[in-house]
Every structure is written in structure tokens, then in C-alpha cells.
Amino acid sequence: MPIEHSSSESSIVFDVARFELVRLQTEGLCKPLSTEDYVVQSMPEVSPTKWHLAHTSWFFETFILKPHKRCYKEFDPHFSYLFNSYYNAIGDRHCRQNRGLLSRPTVQEIYAYRAYVDEQLLSMLICGDIPSSGEVALLLEIGLHHEQQHQELMLTDIKHVFWVNPLRPAYVERAACEAATGGASRWIAVDGGVREIGHNGIGFAFDNESPRHQEYVAPLEIASRLVTNGQFKEFIQDGGYLKPEYWLSLGWATVQTEQWNAPLYWFELGGEWFNHTLSGVQPILDDEPVCHVSFFEADAFARWAGVRLPTESEWEIASESVDPTQGVFAESGIFHPGPAAERPGLQQMFGEVWQWTSSAYSPYPGYHPGKGALGEYNGKFMCNQYVLRGGSVATPRTHIRRTYRNFFPPATRWQFSGIRLARNL
Numbered sequence: 001m002p003i004e005h006s007s008s009e010s011s012i013v014f015d016v017a018r019f020e021l022v023r024l025q026t027e028g029l030c031k032p033l034s035t036e037d038y039v040v041q042s043m044p045e046v047s048p049t050k051w052h053l054a055h056t057s058w059f060f061e062t063f064i065l066k067p068h069k070r071c072y073k074e075f076d077p078h079f080s081y082l083f084n085s086y087y088n089a090i091g092d093r094h095c096r097q098n099r100g101l102l103s104r105p106t107v108q109e110i111y112a113y114r115a116y117v118d119e120q121l122l123s124m125l126i127c128g129d130i131p132s133s134g135e136v137a138l139l140l141e142i143g144l145h146h147e148q149q150h151q152e153l154m155l156t157d158i159k160h161v162f163w164v165n166p167l168r169p170a171y172v173e174r175a176a177c178e179a180a181t182g183g184a185s186r187w188i189a190v191d192g193g194v195r196e197i198g199h200n201g202i203g204f205a206f207d208n209e210s211p212r213h214q215e216y217v218a219p220l221e222i223a224s225r226l227v228t229n230g231q232f233k234e235f236i237q238d239g240g241y242l243k244p245e246y247w248l249s250l251g252w253a254t255v256q257t258e259q260w261n262a263p264l265y266w267f268e269l270g271g272e273w274f275n276h277t278l279s280g281v282q283p284i285l286d287d288e289p290v291c292h293v294s295f296f297e298a299d300a301f302a303r304w305a306g307v308r309l310p311t312e313s314e315w316e317i318a319s320e321s322v323d324p325t326q327g328v329f330a331e332s333g334i335f336h337p338g339p340a341a342e343r344p345g346l347q348q349m350f351g352e353v354w355q356w357t358s359s360a361y362s363p364y365p366g367y368h369p370g371k372g373a374l375g376e377y378n379g380k381f382m383c384n385q386y387v388l389r390g391g392s393v394a395t396p397r398t399h400i401r402r403t404y405r406n407f408f409p410p411a412t413r414w415q416f417s418g419i420r421l422a423r424n425l
Contacts, residue, residue, distance in 0.1 A: 016125060022144050023118060025396070026056060027111075029154050032171050038107045041100025042164045045414060046157040051083065051099045054110045056147040057117040058083035062090060063374065064139050065117065069124045075116045076105070089373035141204050142374070148399040155278065155335060155394040160414045163265060163276045170280035172335065183342040185225045187423070190318045192219035197316045198364055199403045208378040209403040211366045215313045219425045222310055222318045225340035225347045226355070227301065227419035230286030232293075233273065235301050236262060246303045251296030254411050264292035264413040278335040287339040289418045291353050295386045295410035298356040298419045310422035312359040312387045312405065319349045319390075319402055327351020327390070329397040337393055337418070351395070353418030354388040354406055361385040361407035385409055392416035 030038070030049060038050040047055075058079060065072045074080070082102065084093035094102070105113075125140075155171075162169050198212035199205035241261045244252045254260070262268075265276040266284065273284040293301075302308050310318070327350035328334060340347040362382050369379030385407040391400035394416050408415060 016122060019122070019125075019140065019144060020118075022147050023114070026053065026147055026151055026154070027114070029151060033158070035107050037158065037161065039100060039103060040161045041097075042157075042161045043414075044097035045412075046160050047096075047153065048100050048102070049154055049158060050107055050110050051102070052150045052154050052157070053114060054079065054083045054105075055085055056143075056150050057110075057114045059146055060121055060140075060143050061117050062087075064136060064143065065120055065124070068136055068139075069120060072120065075113050079105075079113065087373045087376050089376065139374075142206075142377075145204065145206070145399060148396045151330065151396055152392070152394045152399075155330070156415055159265075159276070159278050162278075168276055168281050171278040172333065174277075174279035174334070174336070183340070185223050187221040188224050188318070188346055189425075190217075190220050190222055190314065192217050195313070195317050197313050197403070199401070203401075205401060205403060206378055206405075207370055208363070208367070208382075208405050209401070211364060213365050217311075217313055217317055220310070220314055221423050221425060222314065222346070223421040224345065225420075226289035226337075226353060227421060228286060228339075229273075229284050229288050229290050231305075232263065232290040232301065232419075233284075233286070235304050238304070240300060240304050246300040248296060248299060251294075251300060251410070254294075254296055258411075260297070263290060263297065282336075285339075289337040289340075289348065289353050291337055291416055291418050292413050293356075293417060293419060294413045295356045295408075297413075298417075299358070301419055302421055305421060307421045307423040309356055309358040310420065312357040312389060314422060315355065315357055315389045315420070316402060318346065322346050322349040324350045324391075324400055324402050325397060327397075327400075328393055329391060329400070330394050331397050332393065335393050337416070348420075350390050350400060351397075352393060353390075353416050354392045354395075355390045355418060355420045357387045357389060359387045361387050361405070381407060388415075388417060 030053070033049060038053075039048050041048050061074070062080065062084075066074070080090070081092055082094050082105075084090050085096075086093070158171055162171060194214050194216050196212055196214055199209040200212050201210075240246060241255060247255060262273075263275075267274055267276075274281050275284050298309055322345075327348065328338060329351045337352040363379070367379075369375040370377070386409075388406040388408065389404070391404070392415070408417070
């Protein structure tokens, strides 16, 4: 139910139905879990499911309800400290690596918190009790996309939680997949020249996707499909993890320290490769995209193959011929990347797995972070990270865009991250 509020600046439409849908989708992802699953933190990068449920509600409470709803009363004043993630301007926060120690508040209390925030926010929107509706509309949109980011993190995090459990439980049951083939990868030409990238101002985008600007791109070719498990097995069998000549210096040091010998969730049993999925342990199928590799592994594989990773500019320009909504996303309920289709052109550009680029996460020319605490959302992380593009099977379909810039440190592997290759002409 859209509700229109007019202000002196603009006419703002709040999509109440969409707000309710996104909030319900978050809770729907929790249905396969037991109460015990909500609390586990398997490594510092992973947050407990309970924390995600609370933090996404904290976001709406902190940035919309507290400053904009008259006479708003907090659900619990302690939650401002417990569920702040990294916003220094908001105040102190609970240590990230200790989120799994929070047995209290209980899961039941967190659901009550979500219900309270929803009730307060919807009453504000429906009654029109909004001093600055234009600002609230933007905050609401950011909040919904923020929640969709955490929907994806909930899936990636619970996958790691179940991985460290010796029982290797399944999050969702899925029939064992059969081997398939999407045909051989081909090289697709991409015209060079001075091209524009970045968000064009139509619809929502995060601030790091702007401003739209020109970049020179040399002519190149990009692979028609993602690198497969079968191809990555060849890298392993050729001693890829044992040969320093393929690795960046920091990547090689990481391989030695962490003793990597395969992508995360892979293990060998009786001479056969298996991997842990959100549907439990499954045989590794050669034609599925390789997944859960770091930037270091993606870059090393590309060097071994005699080619390279695309830059984010090259990736965005190449993707212009592809509909971003046509990939396999979280709504499929599959939560595992599948083989490419046998058809002309670029495949698997959106959905399936996030694709590492060779581009460091840095500001576009003319970028300025927003003012206040929300200015910390993206800008302060523009250091020691690399850009990924395209979304994954854990990404909500309505959350992805061609210009979307995901970013992680180069050793990150627990995300649904994979490889697409490029080469110079």
C-alpha cells in the first residue's frame, strides 16, 4: 500500500507493502533454524543470526524512529550499544568478535524488538507524522537495502556456522544435483574507448556507486561464463597452491599461514572431492562455478591460466548487454551456484557468485561521503579491499544493480565469491 506524503521539496511515496515484505523475508530465512542456531559465532567475521535480526531493527530505530518520530520511546536503551555495528558517530558498541557471547537478550526478546520497531515505524508512516518526509524516504530506502545486505550475510554466516559443526547439518534439503554441462567457455569481445560507468541517478543506489564518470577502457575479451570447479581442480592438480610464482606476495604468505589447498568448504574423501553447501555435504560437480575463493586465489588462478581478472570498469561495461534480473538469486531457494546455460553471449553475469575484479575499492572521481553517521556506511572502508560485482545465489534479486560495488578484504572466502576471466586483445 503506497502512502503519499507531500513536502515543500517533493512528493514522497512510502511503499509500506515492500517494507513489510523485506522484513518478513528476513524472518523467513530463519525458519529452518533451531533456537540454538541463532546464537553461534563461528569466527570473528561471522555474526550470529540473532544479531542480524536485532541490528537491522536497530538501524531503523536509530536513523528513523529516534530522530523523526515524536515522543518515541526506545524498546531497550541497552540495544543501542549491543547492536551498533561500526558507526563511531553513534557511540560505543559491543566488541564484534564477542557477539556470539550474547545469550541475552533472548531470541524471543529480539523478535519482540523487531515487532515493536515495525509497529512504531508503520504507525509513523501511515499517520503521516513525519517532519521531513523527503529525508525519511531516503533513510527508509537505505534501511531496506541494508536489511537485504544482512539477509545475504545471514545465509553466508549460517553456512559457516554449520561448516564448523562436525555433523555438517543442512540448512535446507535439496535433491542431489546431477552432472550437467553448459558448454565450453568462449571469449566475448568488449569494445574499448572512453566509456561511462557508475550510477546514472535513476532509482536507488549507495553513495559509493556515484558519481557517474568517464573512464578509458582498452579493447578486451571477457569469458562467456564463470570459472568452473573442473577448471579449478586442474589448477589444484597442477600444484597451483604450491607454486609461489602464481601468487601475490601477501597471497602466498596467506596460503602458507592458513595452509590453503582448495577453496573453502572443499574436502577430499576417498579420492573424490566434496563440498559443504547449505544443503549439507554434496559431491563437487565439475561444471558448477567454483565458489568461496579469495581474491588471492582468483588472481593466482588467472595467472596460472595465462590471463587476468577484469577491472570493475571492464566488468560493468561488458555487462551492459545482460539483464541484471535474469540471474539465479536468493529467491530461488537453491542457495548454490549452478552450471551455465548453453546459449550465445555472456552467461552468469548476475547471480550465482560474486565475481572478484582486479580493482581496489576506492572512491570514484568526485565522490564525497554523506554527512553524519550514515557517511560511515561505505566511504570509510575504501582501504585494503577489492571490488566484487554481480551478486550471488544469496543476494535478493531486488537488491542488485549493474553498478553495485561489493567489497571485501582480499583473503575473504566465506562469501559466495567466484572468478570470471579477461584478457587483453
